Amino acid sequence: MSRPLRVLVVDDDALVRAGLSMMLDGIHGIAVVGEAADGDEVPAAADAYAPDVVLMDLRMPRVDGITATRRLRSRRHPPEVVVLTTFDADENILHALRAGAAGFLLKDTPPAQIVEAVRRVAAGDPVLSPRITRRLMDRAATQAGAYQRARAALATLSPRENEVVLAVARGRTNAEIAVELYMKVTTVKAHVSHILSKLELDNRTQIALLAHDAGLA
Template sequence: MADVIRVLLVDDDALVRAGLAMMLDGAADITVVAEAGDGREAVTAVDAHFPDVVLMDLRMPNVDGIAATRRLRSRPRPPEVIVLTTFDTDENIVDALRAGAGGFLLKDTPPPRIVEAVTRVAAGDPILSPGVMRRLMERTVVQSGAFERARAALDELTPREREVALAIGRGLGNADLAGELEMNLTTAKTHVSSILTKLGLDNRTQIALLAHDADLA
């Protein structure tokens, strides 16, 4: 059972939760450990059930999905979060990623894709494709002061770590950036971990957004 991915479902629609639970429980390596009807209940459920991945709706009463994601991802040992919603505006996507979500899916996503996303995000991989990532970043308006903060953050990195960060900003995965920068995969992963630690970031997606804010991606 150690390899089974524990999932928490967060949605204010009980029918949506029931459908997701039926679908995910049918996967051999996934089990739904709890459900919650809003972001406030989600925080309590995480404390009680220790999920690996949270499937999070955006628009819910009391505490919305963005606020709940931010609260969960600020914890010492946070679960991964995948936002699952019907609202796919650029603002919603970027806000979710900045809050620490490891991915963003629409509710009409085919079931096999949702199962794949849970597996990938549990392994630490973002589920946005490079093309979608680039499109989102190109259409994101850099907020006041974000450019300076991003440039200052990247200046804290070694030259090699900076190259890795910019490669991530262009949507490259570990294998692709390792090949482009002529390093082995283990070294690439080490650089990514070092960047996350130095800059206090949660995941690769936030590295990509930082490179975008610095106008270098």
């Protein structure tokens, strides 16, 4: 028989650790081999227990789950990591995935789905809760839409006006733009005014944001 999947539970809440350990230890083919109460305990626990999968809390007092995940995944033979948290802000999700987490689940995920996630990430399949998947899809769609709208807006400007937009996005003053683009300050001001009018924007900050959305800054 193949050995059971070895799981390390990392959470600063002792009750959460105990609950996850009791739940997973009762599942055939899974063994909770250790626990850690903070991210700074994870390296030593990984050395001691050689887990296949780590269930990682996000917010912990000394070292957060994202930092601990990044450190684990930099090892030669790293375990897979499933972030299990109550915090589902987009930034948390993206930071965790970029750090190398193979899964991101919320703590209200049904036990059966947590068990399935452990098995799937151990087999090399990434896992996201349905709510998280929808959030990322919506975010991607919003970003794609903003990019297309920004590109279309900038396409209505002249090449010279686009140069001014890029300079504004880089934080240049009118005087600096004048030197950089070899024109008078009054001409720069006129270009900025025309850009605001054409694009129906209110200020230079909105010009910079539009350039950012278009991938230019």
